[in-house]
Structure formats: C-alpha cells, structure tokens
Amino acid sequence: MKQKQMRVKISNNRPLLDCGLFSICIITIFLVMSSCFYERTANGALSETFVSVAKNIKPSVVNIRSTKVSKRDKLNKGRRNPFNDLFPRNLPREQPGKGSEIDYQGSGVIIDKKGYIVTNDHVVKGADEMIVKLYDDREFKAELVGADPKTDIAVLKIDAEDLKPAEFGNSDSLEVGEIVLAIGSPFGFEQVVTSGVISAKGRPNMRIAGYESLLLTDAAINSNNTGGPLVNLQGKVVGINTTIIPQTGDYLGISFAIPINIVRKVAEDLIAYGRVTRSWLGVTAQPITPQLQEILGLKSTIGALVSSIEPNSPAANAGLKSGDVVVEYDG
Incomplete structure (x- = not known):
C-alpha cells in the first residue's frame, strides 16, 4: 500500500518538474538572446565610434x-x-x-x-x-x-587657409589596454586607419631617438605611416607614430609612438626658437635595484647609480663620478 502511494506522489509531481525544466529552458534562451543582442549593440557602438573618430581626425x-x-x-x-x-x-x-x-x-x-x-x-x-x-x-x-x-x-x-587643427589629448593619462587608432599614408595610400591598443608605456632604450619615453601599440604602423597621429576614442591625438621595430619597413606586430606631451613641448620650442631648449647635466644613471642595493650595501633602493659622466659637463664640474649613488638633490 505504501509503495502504491509513493508511485502516486511521484506521478503527481511530474508536471511540476516538466514546468520547471521548461522555465529553465526559456530563461536560458532569453539570456543567450540578450547576450547576443547586447554584444551586437556594443560592437555597433564601438564601430560607430571608430567611424566618428576617423571622420573628425582625417x-x-x-x-x-x-x-x-x-x-x-x-x-x-x-x-x-x-x-x-x-x-x-x-x-x-x-x-x-x-x-x-x-x-x-x-x-x-x-x-x-x-x-x-x-x-x-x-x-x-x-x-x-x-x-x-x-x-x-x-x-x-x-x-x-x-x-x-x-x-x-x-x-x-605651409601657407594655406581653412585648415583644421587636431585636438591634443594627455598622453600621461593613457592606460595600458586603451583602444587607439593610427592614421597615415602607408605605401602611397592616403588616410589609412588602423586600430589597436596601448600595449605599454614609457619604453626606453629602443634606439629610436635620443630622448625616449615611447608608447608601444599593436596598431599597424608601416614605414610611410610614420609622422601621423595616434588618437584615442575621443578623437584626441595622444602620440605621433614613429619608426617600427625592427627597422625593416614592415609591420611585425609592434609599433611605437612619441607621447603627445613630449611632442607639444618640442613643437613649441621649435616654433619659438627653431631649436629645443633643454637642461643638460651630462650624467647617465640607473635605478637602484634590490640586487644593486645588496651589492653596494645600501639601506634602501631610493636613489640612482651614476653609470658614466661626460667630460667637461655640469655633472663633472660638480664633482660627480661614475659609481656614485645619488640619494637626494637640492633645488
């Protein structure tokens, strides 16, 4: 008798289970469709942003x-x-x-x-x-x-009228992973737009120029593309595209741009004086790493190790020598 009642109870709950499974299927389908809809909407919005930025900067x-x-x-x-x-x-x-x-x-x-x-x-x-x-x-x-x-x-x-100047951004506020567009004229084509992200900031020792604090991007920048702008999604110039690495003229996945904050200072000096005015110390220094701290017996990693001194430079005249550790300065 008990077994019979048990079978009856199970039989009576089956419609509820079926209803629950049906509801789960409906919810899953709804979520998938919503996800696809939002993805299409996001992609569409991003595409519209690209188009708008390209039209404004060209x-x-x-x-x-x-x-x-x-x-x-x-x-x-x-x-x-x-x-x-x-x-x-x-x-x-x-x-x-x-x-x-x-x-x-x-x-x-x-x-x-x-x-x-x-x-x-x-x-x-x-x-x-x-x-x-x-x-x-x-x-x-x-x-x-x-x-x-x-x-x-x-x-x-140039002596021309009806020119549209580009708007400058702030390269110091760029974030790694931020989307950027590169505009230029590769291979004789005009107004070519490529996209990528900021892969790294402040890359030195690339042997591209004497003063380096470069932006690294995966946006395609070929040999004839250099000199053009690197812009953010607000349409503001954040860098000037420069030589690719290695210097073969072909894009191999990484490119560099000069931060616009550096470009602005250099351009202002060139327009005002025809040259760039810089302070000069005549010293090459490197940061104190934990390994150097241990070797030199320093109390902390604060400071800089003097690697070399240029002859007759202000640093040489002040008495600095290779191997000195600078921990603070006056002024």
Missing part, C-alpha cells in the same frame, strides 16, 4: 612627400653642355635631376590654423623640397621650421 592629417636631390645633380645644375650647341640634333636633351631625386613619403598632423604641421624628423631630414597634400587634395610647398633628431620630431609650415 582633415587634420596630411601626406608629406619629401625630395632630396643628389650632390652630383646639384653640382651639374645650371651647367651648359657645349656639345648641345654644336650638335643639337644628334645628342639627346640633357635632363638635370632625372634618376637622381630621392623621394620619401610620410604623414603629418596640422597643429594650428597658421599652417604649422608636426611630423617625424626622419620623414623630412635632408630634404630639398617638401610637398604637403591636404585631405581635400590641395598641395602646398612646405618650409622646415625646425627639427629635433633626439625626439624624431620636426615642424613644417
């Missing part, structure tokens, strides 16, 4: 074509070949410059309405002529205002 990005004439061509320029006068029909016409001009293309960023443009020093270094092409296909000859090889920054100027 008018501020320029293509730079620099031309360097060989020394031989410069020497021959203006010289007349007497045989051309004697045998004008038998000799081909001399074409000075043909086959002796070296062209290099890069990118740049308009920084104000007066026509000042920031680019890389290596884009225009040694150039005899620089042509700037704007977003609307207008072309202008540019003059070199100043260059700073130590940071690989140069400033050009």
Whole structure:
C-alpha cells in the first residue's frame, strides 16, 4: 500500500518538474538572446565610434612627400653642355635631376590654423623640397621650421587657409589596454586607419631617438605611416607614430609612438626658437635595484647609480663620478 502511494506522489509531481525544466529552458534562451543582442549593440557602438573618430581626425592629417636631390645633380645644375650647341640634333636633351631625386613619403598632423604641421624628423631630414597634400587634395610647398633628431620630431609650415587643427589629448593619462587608432599614408595610400591598443608605456632604450619615453601599440604602423597621429576614442591625438621595430619597413606586430606631451613641448620650442631648449647635466644613471642595493650595501633602493659622466659637463664640474649613488638633490 505504501509503495502504491509513493508511485502516486511521484506521478503527481511530474508536471511540476516538466514546468520547471521548461522555465529553465526559456530563461536560458532569453539570456543567450540578450547576450547576443547586447554584444551586437556594443560592437555597433564601438564601430560607430571608430567611424566618428576617423571622420573628425582625417582633415587634420596630411601626406608629406619629401625630395632630396643628389650632390652630383646639384653640382651639374645650371651647367651648359657645349656639345648641345654644336650638335643639337644628334645628342639627346640633357635632363638635370632625372634618376637622381630621392623621394620619401610620410604623414603629418596640422597643429594650428597658421599652417604649422608636426611630423617625424626622419620623414623630412635632408630634404630639398617638401610637398604637403591636404585631405581635400590641395598641395602646398612646405618650409622646415625646425627639427629635433633626439625626439624624431620636426615642424613644417605651409601657407594655406581653412585648415583644421587636431585636438591634443594627455598622453600621461593613457592606460595600458586603451583602444587607439593610427592614421597615415602607408605605401602611397592616403588616410589609412588602423586600430589597436596601448600595449605599454614609457619604453626606453629602443634606439629610436635620443630622448625616449615611447608608447608601444599593436596598431599597424608601416614605414610611410610614420609622422601621423595616434588618437584615442575621443578623437584626441595622444602620440605621433614613429619608426617600427625592427627597422625593416614592415609591420611585425609592434609599433611605437612619441607621447603627445613630449611632442607639444618640442613643437613649441621649435616654433619659438627653431631649436629645443633643454637642461643638460651630462650624467647617465640607473635605478637602484634590490640586487644593486645588496651589492653596494645600501639601506634602501631610493636613489640612482651614476653609470658614466661626460667630460667637461655640469655633472663633472660638480664633482660627480661614475659609481656614485645619488640619494637626494637640492633645488
């Protein structure tokens, strides 16, 4: 009798179990559909942000074509070949410059309405002529205002109207993992946009420039893309794209940009003085690691170990020597 009652009870609870399973299935389907919907919405919003940023920054990005004439061509320029006068029909016409001009293309960023443009020093270094092409296909000859090889920054100027300067951001506030866009003119194409993230900050010792505190990104930056802007999702320039590593001209997964806070200071000095004004100590130092602390018998890792001193430098005149440990300074 008890067994029979037990079977009856189980039989009576089955509809409840079926209902519960049905409810779980409905909830699961709802959650999956909601997740897909939110994912599509998020992707759509991110895509719209990319499009908006690209549209806003493109008018501020320029293509730079620099031309360097060989020394031989410069020497021959203006010289007349007497045989051309004697045998004008038998000799081909001399074409000075043909086959002796070296062209290099890069990118740049308009920084104000007066026509000042920031680019890389290596884009225009040694150039005899620089042509700037704007977003609307207008072309202008540019003059070199100043260059700073130590940071690989140069400033050009063009005489043009209706320019749209880029808006600067704050490179110090960048976070690793933050999405950025790189704009430039790789391989002769114009206004190419690539995306990536900030992979690291403050990378020194990359042998790209003398003063280094570089941003590392996985956004594709090829050889002709250098000098263009690296922008955040607010459309503000946070860096100037520079040489890729290794220096082969091909993108191999990592690229570098000069932080815009450094670029602004360098550009301001170049515009005002034609050169960059810097304080100079003449000392190379390195941080105190726990290993150095133990070897040197120091009480803490606070300070810096002097690695080398440049002769006749302010540091040498002050009596600093290689091997000294600086723990504090006055001033």
